[in-house]
Amino acid sequence: MSAPYAKLPAWADYGLIPLINLIVAFFVAGLVVLLVGESPFEAVQLMIKGAFGSGRGIGYTLYYATNFIFTGLAVAVAFHAGLFNIGGEGQASVAGVGVAVVCLAFDSILPWWVTFPIAVVAAAIFGAAWALIPAWLQAYRGSHIVITTIMFNFIAASLMVYLLVNVFKAPGQQAPETRTFLEGANIPSLEPLLNMLGIAARRTPLNITFFLALLAAFGVWLLIWRSRLGYEIRTMGHSPKAARYAGIGEKRIIIVTMLISAGLAGLMALNPIMGAQDRMQLGFVGGAGFVGIAVALMGRSHPVGIILAAILFGMLYQGGAEIAFEMPNITREMIVVIMGLVIFFAGALEHMFRPAVQATLASLRPSSMGLKPKPAGDA
């Protein structure tokens, strides 16, 4: 017997198991909240109210989700090729330079709907460029992509400090940030849309980049499951030997996949820079590159799952800020602990409940497991 455990049906694999993981994560998080002397139920209430209770909350939740969709997709695309791109953070930061340069150059000449597409292309190209060296090293020298992309995060961080302090900082300014962009780089907020839907939203950073994120998710689905390149990427991810057998160039796939992945991570830069702050600030990525790993894990590297997981983490970000504000005992760091628990249970302990779920399902409804008795004989 090669497979001791039967396969799960899709609804359990993509729905039930993440849900169980999430419940356990929140349960343990609740214990932590209890430990610091606050009521977990109140905390949950605060979180949900903070994230979805007001137009402003919803706006912020989806704004954060936009970031995580991009970085989640980036990690997922690389996953499909068997590559672990941890460099989303650095790739997004460097992409910000591309966005900023485009905005600074054109914001006084062009209308936003011309600047924005140029900035989109610049973000993708700058992000991808930051992954080119790690990708090349992996493809041609076998240097592990995890190590190189982590290192490139550090390089990017230093580079950003240098650029913002020495190149982009407006004269006479104290903060390491570019000047505020003009009209030509102001992309539309989605506040009017929220208001139209009957959600009163004020001062939310949610902007049209959200739709770009949804579009990117659809694009990733097309790429992975409908294109020839996607077929090659998945073949590589499952079995490099099979890829070689099929004549799929391993080096080519590594480099192309990493460039696509990093390009997606790069798109994330548009959201805070053009959509929210109208300038590039130091640290604008704010950990979204790393959250993307958890989002991709939880979303099973599927665009739909990633969108849902991104909204969940958007909720944790926004609702968590709310808790930290309302409950004096719960600091900002506690929220990070809670997010860490979610990542821990959803990602790292993904297989913990799987055997139990499988056994339960198998004993309840054998037919639902897609198992029919094997036909007698073979031919």
Place this chain on the structure above:
Amino acid sequence: MADAAIELVGINKSFGAVRANRDIHLKVEPGTIHGIIGENGAGKSTLMSILYGFYQADSGEIRIGGKPAAIKTPNEAIAHGIGMVHQHFMLVENFTVLENIILGAEGAALLNRGIARARGELHRLEQEYGLEVEPDAVIEELAVGLQQRVEILKALYRGAEILILDEPTGVLTPAEADHLFLILRRLKDEGKTVILITHKLREIMAVTDNVSVMRQGQMVATRKTSETTVEELAELMVGRRVLLHVEKGEAKPGEVKLSVRNLTVKDSRGVTMVKDVSFDVRGGEIVGIAGVAGNGQSELIETIAGIRKAVSGTVMLDGRPVDVTGAADPADLRRRGLAHVPEDRHHMGLILPFEEYENSILGYHNDPEYGNGVFLDLKAVEADARDKIAKYDIRPTDPHLKTANFSGGNQQKIVLAREMEQDPGVLIVGQPTRGVDVGAIEFIHKRLIAMRDAGKAVLLVSVELDEIRSLSDRILVMFDGRIVGERGPDATEGALGLLMAGVEQKEAAE
């Protein structure tokens, strides 16, 4: 009558919804060699894993020497005098024979005493059973047959009275296998009990006293070996009558389709695996390459298929050169009419998590018939897969089922359908029936003969000598990277066996 050495009573074991063992009853008499045969997936390995403590039975009882025994771990199995020789050896490659034998039974913190005791014990076992091995040799320098002997010694050193051997001859030459049987008989004469798991009927007939047949998780029959026939056992295994011998007409060799000259190939460690190999394959003939696994056959066919680079030599496909030392590309070779059924079906020929229809285009996924420039036309792919499923009788017939859920035989049919339906001029086939049930073997062999009769050149590599002999029109024998002889299909197994062991070559050198 004495108590049975091992008695299994009503053993049941399920994995999820799969019932791997159903109400198994088995009695193994002491001092006998008891064979267990069955197709892949029949539940033989599960049953032995239960006996050896890897798995727990869901219900049922194990009795050893008449007394109920609870075996929860391999250590408890060892304590009950059960030893197991695994199909894939559990040896530390860079340890010596002695070190491997005392591994897990060192006796004390310092090794010197354990080693000394083991040396004496080893000497005694050697005398008693004819199991000669150099105690200080490093495992990786030993031939496979000797490594297996170390596995047997390991079990005996731990006081095994009952020895389970799982597919022990898969990696052996016929001569080594014969020697193994000699050892098994000797063990039997000394009063040990041997359980031999295999899917090779020949071995069962050669060496066992009793034989039990498993099919689909059940024990369908137990026979005295002297009172049964190969035909009956095959029928019991498959559940219907099977044609054991391939019927084929005269070969009509035509033009040379594939020509290999002076091919030399190194593996990733830099060891030369293929040494100056030259041969031709003509259209309308099957050329079989016989040899014990690991003598360069894998590297040879992978190089011809463009997966591996050669150090030197030339390959011509339909009279045109293939750049085997440089930019040969499997995709390009496929377009030129070279199809390849790889030896490693699970990692190379298929992507097991893919749906069946996705695997039916692997390697041909850039063909125009499967879509436009960028996107795949999944409807066309699926229609094509359904067509192949019907033609090759692949079961289940669902192209959306995960490939991992197909049986070994059906998986192999998926690969064969993909490669043969492209109507290639040259077909390279590695281990076409490894891990394939008897029923599917018959089908696959017929297909290969049909390819030959359609004028295709077929290069067949197999470690199953029977398969090579029954299919090939010419047989090349590989030993240590060289082709050491060519024989006709009527060559005896003994003669081929000697070549495979490199005997003739050594004699010629002396």
